[in-house]
Amino acid sequence: MLDFIVRFFQRHSLGSKEVAKERLRLVLVHDRANVSPELLELLKNDLVQVISKYIEIDERGLEVTLDSSEEMVALVASIPVRRVKRAVKVASV
Amino acid sequence: MGEVIVITSGKGGVGKTTATANIGAGLALRGYKVALVDADIGLRNLDVVLGLENRIVYDLVDVAHGHCRLKQALIKDKRFEGLHLLPAAQTKDKTAVKPEQMKEICLQLKEEFDYVIIDCPAGIEQGFKNAIAGAEKAIVVTTPEVSAVRDADRVIGLLEAAELKEPKLVINRLRPKMVRQGDMMTIEDIIEILAVDLLGVIPEDEQIIVTTNRGDTVVQDQRSRSGEAFRNIARRILGEPVPLMDLERDGNLFTRLRKIIGLR
Ligand SMILES: Nc1ncnc2c1ncn2[C@@H]1O[C@H](COP(=O)(O)OP(=O)(O)O)[C@@H](O)[C@H]1O
Ligand SMILES: [Mg+2]
Numbered sequence: 308m309l310d311f312i313v314r315f316f317q318r319h320s321l322g323s324k325e326v327a328k329e330r331l332r333l334v335l336v337h338d339r340a341n342v343s344p345e346l347l348e349l350l351k352n353d354l355v356q357v358i359s360k361y362i363e364i365d366e367r368g369l370e371v372t373l374d375s376s377e378e379m380v381a382l383v384a385s386i387p388v389r390r391v392k393r394a395v396k397v398a399s400v
Numbered sequence: 401m402g403e404v405i406v407i408t409s410g411k412g413g414v415g416k417t418t419a420t421a422n423i424g425a426g427l428a429l430r431g432y433k434v435a436l437v438d439a440d441i442g443l444r445n446l447d448v449v450l451g452l453e454n455r456i457v458y459d460l461v462d463v464a465h466g467h468c469r470l471k472q473a474l475i476k477d478k479r480f481e482g483l484h485l486l487p488a489a490q491t492k493d494k495t496a497v498k499p500e501q502m503k504e505i506c507l508q509l510k511e512e513f514d515y516v517i518i519d520c521p522a523g524i525e526q527g528f529k530n531a532i533a534g535a536e537k538a539i540v541v542t543t544p545e546v547s548a549v550r551d552a553d554r555v556i557g558l559l560e561a562a563e564l565k566e567p568k569l570v571i572n573r574l575r576p577k578m579v580r581q582g583d584m585m586t587i588e589d590i591i592e593i594l595a596v597d598l599l600g601v602i603p604e605d606e607q608i609i610v611t612t613n614r615g616d617t618v619v620q621d622q623r624s625r626s627g628e629a630f631r632n633i634a635r636r637i638l639g640e641p642v643p644l645m646d647l648e649r650d651g652n653l654f655t656r657l658r659k660i661i662g663l664r
Contacts, residue, residue, distance in 0.1 A: 322582020328589055331546050335553055335593065 336380045340373045347371055354384065363390040402433075402510035405517050405637075406535035408559070410551030412522030414543045415572035418608060419630075420519040421449045423539075425617040426634030428483035432514040435474065437486045437505070439531035440521040441496055444488035450477060451615020452485055461489035464501040470508055479620075484513070494526045499533035506534025515637075524558055532559065538567035539599060544574055544585045553594055568599035570633065575604045576647045587644075600633035602626050603647050 340347075351371045358364055368387035373380055407420050417440075424436045438446035441461065447453040458473035463486070470486075477483040486509070489496060509516045520531035532538065538559045542552040552569070559567050571590055578584035591598055605626035611618045619634070621627040625647070632642045 324579075324582050324585050324589070327546050327585055328593070331549055331585075331593060334546070334550055338550065338554060339557070 333380065336373070337375060340375075340380070347373070354386075358386065361392060362388055363392065365389055402513045402515055403537060404506045404510055404535045405515065405537045405539060406439075406520050406532050406564075407517060407539045407541060408520035408528065408531065408555055409522070409541045409548070410524060410555040411542075411548045414541050414548050415570075415602070416522075416541050417445045417449050417519050418612065419539070419541050419570055419572065419602075419633075420446060420517055422617050422619045422627075422630040423633055423637070424483060424515070424517050425477075425480050426619045426630050427515050427517075427637065428477075428480040429619060429631075430634060430638060431482070432638075433482040433484075433512070434515045434517065435484045435486060435509045435513040437509070437516060437518045438488035439497075439502070439518050439527065441488045441527065441530075442490065442493045443521065444490050446485060446519050447475075447487045448615065449612055450485060450617070452477065452487075453615075456487045459487045459489040460505070461492050461496045463505055464497045470505065479616075494521065494530065497530050499530055502530045503534040524555065528555075528558075532562055532564060535564060538564045539570055540567045540596070541570045541572055542590065542594075543572050544579075544590060549585070549590055549593060556594060556596060567596060569594060569596045570599050570602065572602045573604045574601050574647065598644075599636055600629055601644060601647065602629045 351369060354371065355364070355366055355369060365387040368385075370383075370385040372383050374383045375381075407416050407423070409416050420436055424434045428434045436446060436450075437460065438444050439460070440446070444459075447456060452475050455475050458468040460473070462468045463470050463473050473486055475485045475487065477485065486505075506516055506518075516534075518531050518535060521527035540552050540555055540559070542548045556567055559565075569591065571587060574587070575584055579586050587598065587601055603625050605618070605624060607621060607624040608618050608626050611621060611624075617630075618624050618627040619630045625645075628645055632645060635642045
């Protein structure tokens with residue numbers, strides 16, 4: 308029985324489909340990001356809105372990019388802060 | 401007024417032509433009038449897959465250029481009442497037809513037929529643009545492989561950009577045994593990645609090669625698994641809520657997926 312369980316898990320950890328899935332996931336992040344700079348633009352606009360509720364930022368200096376290494380893709384935002392609003396206790400919605 | 405459906409994939413060799421022939425025949429078997437259009441100009445295939453290669457007189461390019469009337473170019477399939485083929489030209493290239501001409505031909509066809517199904521060439525260039533020009537709905541075919549799913553994703557993006565919203569997915573050549581062993585992506589994996597609705601799953605089946613060798617379709621073969629899968633797809637296109645068939649026979653792996661399709 309134990310032998311069966313060990314083999315069962317071994318087989319699954321060795322299964323090539325997990326590798327395929329992970330490679331596909333990464334390649335599609337790259338593909339889709341390349342295809343749609345508009346998407347980043349929309350995201351940028353939304354970010355500005357949300358962040359501005361708490362912090363005064365320099366909108367023109369805002370940079371949002373997808374940074375990719377082989378292993379992963381990260382959303383990187385560089386947001387110049389002008390002023391932090393004082394004493395925000397409850398976020399107004 | 402009929403409906404124009406394009407069958408596309410991005411990657412070649414995943415089963416577009418096979419799917420076009422079998423879905424078309426499947427709809428004809430249910431009593432509908434169907435026109436199949438081979439939009440793969442220069443690499444025509446749908447005629448041989450259907451065993452109609454010896455009956456071609458005129459083709460799509462002749463129709464587009466006004467060398468003949470549409471009726472004259474349509475080949476009637478004698479085995480299936482209601483099934484017709486508009487063959488591609490073999491000696492021209494993809495620029496021989498313009499998107500506007502394709503649109504016009506599709507408009508004419510859907511006046512007479514319940515379903516107009518377009519077999520799209522591989523790629524995303526001119527031939528693809530022609531093939532989708534007159535379509536109202538799209539079916540994307542993929543196999544459970546990284547390259548095919550990647551191309552399907554690209555094509556889905558292009559279809560949506562062309563206002564062909566909510567394309568439906570057909571997963572072809574699935575091997576249940578490999579899925580069970582963890583060596584092939586599952587139906588769920590692929591749907592999750594592509595985020596589209598599933599229209600059907602065709603198992604890998606030697607019978608497809610056998611029937612194609614003879615110029616027959618596999619939907620006629622009552623015993624084959626792939627034939628059943630294609631018949632199910634035809635019924636889903638007609639709006640019937642057909643559950644996913646049990647590719648495993650002993651089941652359980654696919655029971656959860658029944659819900660996805662059963663609720664359609
Ligand atoms: N489910 C399947 N099982 C076995 N062979 C298949 C299956 N689907 C397609 N094939 C074979 O794969 C090859 C490519 O199919 P085809 O329909 O011509 O692809 P495409 O039109 O996308 O290029 C053909 O030889 C066909 O017989
Ligand atoms: Mg083909």
